[in-house]
Amino acid sequence: MSEMDLPTLAKSGDEKIESKCLTPMEEINAALKECGFGIFHIRLLITSMISFVAGVLVSNSTSYLLPSAECDLHMNLVHKGLLNAMPYFGMLCSSVIAGFLTDTFGRKVFIYFGTGGIFVFTIIAASSQSYTVLVTAKFFEGLLFATSFSAGLTLTTEFCHKDIRDRVVICQSSFASLSQIIIAAMSWSILINDWHYSFLDGKFVLNTWNFYLYAMSSWSLAAFVMYIFIPESPKYLVTQNKFDEARALLIKIYKENTRNSEDKFPYKDLWKDKVKATSMSEGVDNKKITIAHQLVIGIRNIKPMFQKPLILYLVLICTINFFVMLLYNVLRLWFPQVSTIIEHSNFASADQVRQDLCAVLDGYTNHLSLRHEGKNSTAECTPIKSGDETYINSIIIGCICVIPYFVSGMLINKIGKKPLMIVSTLIAFGSTTGLRFTDSKTSVVVLFSVSIAITQMLMSLNQAYIFEFFPTTSRTLAVSMVLLSGRIGTLIGNISFPVLLNMGCVFPFYTLSGTMLFVAMLSLLMPLKKK
Incomplete structure (x- = not known):
């Protein structure tokens, strides 16, 4: 269902609103335009922000606890990569199914189920005494996060008319940056402490x-409420x-x-004729709709998504999201660990021969390999905890990540999504390549910040394409499939990154930067606007 520019509607005297030529979706768009942007949307965005923090925590909290829990859970680099990737493995198992069911049974029920479930399994993860329990809890957190995330994204955009939708999507995506700032600040206040409490004679x-x-x-508990x-x-x-419920809403x-009365709303009688016609034609059968019948309708509604041209758009957007989320989540999730390694090294020290980032990382991986391979080693494992520098740098990255959203929010309606995507991918390529050669702490933070910020903005532009091209009846499923492709990329990236790092630092950074060149070429194929 397209949402084209609407003709001017009469709103005065006894003139009726001319909506006979409009689809219900276009009528909703016109009604939402009359509602404007106000207190309701602010409440909606605040709720969405809390949910975003809870969602980002599913994956981001792991990256901060890695240095602290390294010895308690006996983790090597591969264990750390698997723990970072496990939430995304859970997301793979539920995102597409949840997307289809959300379009069929509604957004709210899956948001409740997802946010409430995340709370339960985060408590289980917090109580874990072994690596196995923690990694299993993280799997279920990811599974439940995928259940609620795409539903939450879709719910927010469907309360916005098309003139503000792109900007709301970008604003909502910026919550990921704010979440990083909040999480880094909370991590800083808690993880620098040295707490250790034993119960049940050391069993817990x-x-x-x-x-x-x-x-x-x-x-997650706050988001649920x-x-x-x-x-x-x-x-x-x-x-x-x-129709009655939609009109009342x-x-x-x-x-x-x-703050106006109902009488001033030009659409207060919207769909009353449809309600009457529907009740007369369906009679009591409307009350006897079964779940099986709803599933059949849902399958029928998504058929156009797998036909031209939508299927071509879907494949293109999914492919771009695969590589963008791969780069974004590898850099985002491994930065606290990389920063901690730098903190405890002689990187850029005036008293030492100047080293680049790869020399420091190669030294760390060699030391870690020797420690885990040493059969006769009696040295006690001492965790290399993150210091103030790592948390301050993480907050700086979160702040920098907000900037592109303001820039793109001002430019997206002027120059369009496609030019923004092409320029952004080239910037991401340059900044990621530069990490290989950087030899100062400041440049490490700057280049990580630019790469993470730009790829985060690219994800929001991709989401804006989905909301523009896919109709309401299949929109959440489309979001889920695009997120699924990105999560596969994240899973592959976080498992392969430590493997490539063990082979040599140059391999992961050149591989990551190369993916951005490929994305730049794919961006050239994106349509300028909906036809």
């Missing part, structure tokens, strides 16, 4: 990283022929945003 031990995960579980006060999507309600949004 809580270390600093355990308390860290307990504290982080509060975000806050979404109770957010209604279901009006577009989904219309696809289910719930639009009136409620109008009153909350504008």
Whole structure:
């Protein structure tokens, strides 16, 4: 269902709103335009931000606890890579199925299930006493996160008319940067401590990283509670022929945003004729719709997504997202570990021969290999904990990541998504390549910041393409499939990164930068606008 520019609608006297030529989705777009952007949307975005923090924590909390829990859980580089990747393996198992069911049964139920489930399994992860329990809990966190994330993205955009949708998508995506700042600050305040409590004669031990995960579980609980006060999507309600509920919801949004009475809303009588016609034609059968019938309707609704031209757009967007999320999540999740290694090395020290980043990382991997291969070694494992520098740098990266969203928010309507994507991928290529040659702490932070910020913005531009090209009846499934491709990339990237790092530092960085050149070429194939 397209959402074209609407003709001017009469709003005064006894003139009726001319909507006979408009689809229900276009009528919703016009009604939302009258509602404007106000208190309701601010509440929605705040709730979305809390949910984003909870979602980013599913993967990001792992990267911060790696140095602290390294000895407690007896982890080597491969163990760390697997732990970083495990949430994404869980996401693979549920994202597409959840996307299809969300388009069929609604957004809210999956948001509840996902955010509530994340809280439960974060508590289990916080209580874990072994690597196996922690990695299993992280798998289920990822599975439940995928259940709620695409539904939350879709829900937010479906409360926005098309003139502001791209900017709202970019604003919502910027919450990932704010989440990094919040998580880094909380990690800094908790993980620098040295807490150790033993219970049941040492059978149950809580270390600093355990308390860290307990504290982080509060975000998913808060998201679960806050979404109770957010209604279901009006577009989904219309696809289910719930016209009365959709109209009442639009009136409620109008009153909350504008502080005007219902009588001033030009669409207060929207769809009343459709409700009457639907009730007369369906009679009591409408009350007896089974789950099987809803599934059949859902399958019928997604058929156009697998036909030209939508299937071509989907393959292209999925391929781009695979490589963009691979680079983004490898750099984001491994930065705290890399920064900690640099903190405890002689990197860029005035008293030492100047080393580049690869020399420092190669030295660390060689030391780690010798420690784990040493059969007769009696040396006690001492965790190399992150210091203030790592957390400050993580906060700096989070702050820098917000900047591209302001820039793209101003430029996206002027120059379009395609030129922004091409320029952004070339910048990401340059900054990632530069990591191989950097020889100062400042340049490491700058180049990591640029690469992470740009790839994060590329993901939001990709999401904006989905909301532009795919109709409501298959939009969440399309989001889920695009996220699925990105999560496969993340999974492959985080497992292969430590393997490539053991082979030599140059291999992972050249591989990562090469993917951005490929994405730049793919971006040339993206359409300029919806036809």
